[in-house]
Amino acid sequence: MKKNIIIVGGGTAGWMSAAALSNALNPKYFNITLVESKRIGTVGVGEATIPGILEFNKSLNINEKDFIRKTNATFKLGIEFIDWTYLGDSYIHPFSFFGQNIKGIDFHDFLTKTRKIKAKEEMGCYSLGYMAARNNKFKIPNRDPKDIESTYFYAYHFDAALYANYLESYSINKGVNTQEGVVTSVNLHSDSGFIKSITIDNDKILEGDLFIDCTGFKSLLIGKTLKAKFIDWKKWLRCDRAVAIQSKLTKEIPPYTKATAHKYGWQWQIPLHHRMGNGYVYCSDYLDEAKAENHLKKHIQGDLTSTPNHIKFRAGKREKSWIKNCIAVGLSSGFLEPLESTSIHLIQTSIMKLIKYFPINGITKEIINNYNQEMDIQFDQVKDFLILHYKATQRNDSEFWNYCRSMEIPDTLHERIEVFKQTGKIYQRDYELFLKDNWLAVLIGQGIYPKSYNSKLDQFSDNDIQSLLRALKAQINQKVESMPFHRDALSNIYN
Ligand SMILES: Cc1cc2nc3c(=O)[nH]c(=O)nc-3n(C[C@H](O)[C@H](O)[C@H](O)COP(=O)(O)OP(=O)(O)OC[C@H]3O[C@@H](n4cnc5c(N)ncnc54)[C@H](O)[C@@H]3O)c2cc1C
Structure with missing residues (x-):
């Protein structure tokens, strides 16, 4: 008999789930139904993404030009942070490497040794993505690792409602059923506590084997029905x-x-x-x-x-986002805040992990634990990364910034900052979303500098280092010069 997967909610999370699951699962064995209510509507925001979205679209075989035109998308090379460190300051967190590792030495060590690390915008001059953004230039990067164009990545800004429509058509083509109506109750099996069915508009009952909660902040299934605890992070992420x-x-x-x-x-x-x-x-x-x-x-x-x-909104997450036969995806599982555009990426990660651990032969404790542990790592790291932006401010022009500057931060973040200050090293754990150069962009961007550098650097003379830096800067400037303006790159697609 076919298994029934019920997705409740037709926002970005609901339609991304429907598209990915209908693409990944064999329709001979699974029925997928998405229930949404136009009366309730969606959150209506969520338009900036990070480069992982390309992988998601690629996994669905989506044609990039078609997707861009239908979602009114533009290209995104990073985020400019203005007035975060102090009034009048600006830095870019690019989706791009800074320089390159030479003989096992991190590139920023060269800048630390030459004391260029503290020079405003200097580090950005060694990042192609940073410089392209500063000059309003854009070109689809080349993936040949020998080419300097392979050192940056990109994402999109798009209309979230149009993206959901796009994925809706995709999902319906793949056989996903849709059902309009308000879910008025969620019904449990009396013995196991698993979800048995949902009732729509107090009338129609839909039975299912697996339920995906994409009901946004309402968190109707995992929160209201299965009582997943909410972990509140407002003490660190004050915006609500x-x-x-x-x-x-x-x-x-x-x-x-x-x-x-x-x-x-x-x-x-x-x-x-x-x-x-x-x-x-x-x-x-x-x-x-x-x-x-x-x-x-x-x-x-x-x-x-x-x-x-x-x-x-409340910054925080559900203690567990998979409970019994219900998996929360999107805002129902948690939300940090939109500063680094990570929410759609977390939706994508939830879905990919669900596919990885899909309970073909039944739901087990091991599957649930693995999924929840891996999602915890994702949320925790994004949380620390966001807190860094607030904590590292020098602003003292409001109670808000005074609070942020002086707040206690999680030990994990405190350690990362201290290790960087003392040694210039940025350590990395498994499964983390933000990598060394992402941390570097924000740490240096907000005025946190290392005191020392890799001693192996002493094998290079000052002259060698200076000419190496000059050559790289010139190569990047030349590349940026030859790139089209963003508006021209877009015209090529839209016209
Ligand atoms: C201020 C803000 C800015 C953001 N900016 C970004 C950004 O730039 N980048 C990014 O990646 N993310 C961003 N996000 C997050 C992003 O908006 C969400 O991750 C994304 O829109 C997914 O939302 P969702 O589908 O989980 O919820 P929603 O869009 O709220 O959808 C919930 C769905 O559930 C349905 N529903 C609810 N209750 C019922 C019911 N009882 N019966 C039937 N249907 C029901 C609703 O009708 C709707 O279809 C932002 C969020 C906020 C709050």
Whole structure:
């Protein structure tokens, strides 16, 4: 008999799950049904991604040009952080390596030795992705490891609603059934406590073997029904509200997201092909909705094209995102905050791990534990990475920043910072999303510098080091010069 998989929720998480599962599972053995309610709607934000999205689309055999046109996408080389360290400061966290490891010595050690590490923007000059972003240039990178173009990566900014529509068509073509209606109750087997069925609009009952909870912040299945505990991280990630407004594009479309720190939070600018997405993420301890909305409106340049969307959230995660026969994917499993655009990536990771551990022969404790442990590592690292941005501020112009600057941080992050300061090393654990150069971008970007460097560097003379740095900088400048502007790269696709 065929097994029934029920996905509840038709936001980005629901449709990404439907697309990936319908692609991965044999329809001879599985029925997939997605239940959504247009009356409830989706969260309506979530438009900046990180490079992993390319892998996801590729696994579905999605044609890149078609996807870009249908989702009004633009290219993203990283994020510019403005006013985070202090007012007037700016750095980019690029999806790109900084220099290259030479004879087993990390590149930033060369900058530490020459004391160039503290020179503003200097480290960025050795990163092709950084320099392309600063110059509004974009080219699809080359994957030949011998080519310097292989040293950067890219992602997209896209319209989240259009992406969900795109994946909806894809999923329906693959045989996914859809059901419109509000899930009014979730019914359990009395003996095992597994989910037996859901009731739609107090009327129709849908039975299932496996349930994917994609109900967003409502967390209807894993949270409300199966009572998964919520771990709250507000003591580290203070922001708990956002207001989003769309506007017309005004000038050049930058190939990166802008994240500008304000007194009580930060503002995003996500450039799509047809409009700008804007939002203010803030802490409700210091600011109410009306003030936040006014503040955001004052900081938007183009004409407004949508009404404000106010969103409440709690930074944190469910203690377990797989319980019995229910797996939470997306906001129902947790949400940190949008600063590093990690949420869609975490959806992708949840789905890939579900496919990896798919319970073809039944659900076991081992499967559930492995899945939950691997997801914990993902959430924990992203949490530490986000906290770093707040903790490493030098700002003292509001209670919000005073709190962030002086807060106690998780031991794992504290150790990472201290090891870096003392030795220049950035250690890496298995399964981590952010790698050495991601940490480096933010640590150096926010003024945390190493005191020492790899002593093997003493085999190089000062002259050797200087000429090596000069050559790399020149090579990168030449490459950037030859790249098309982002707007031209887009015209090639849209025209
Ligand atoms: C302010 C903010 C900014 C963000 N920015 C980014 C970003 O730039 N990049 C990024 O990667 N992520 C971002 N995110 C996260 C991103 O928006 C989400 O990860 C993504 O949209 C997935 O949401 P979802 O599908 O889990 O939930 P939702 O979009 O809320 O969808 C929930 C679905 O469940 C359905 N539903 C709920 N209850 C019921 C019910 N009882 N019966 C039937 N259906 C029901 C709803 O109708 C809807 O279809 C942001 C989040 C916030 C809050």
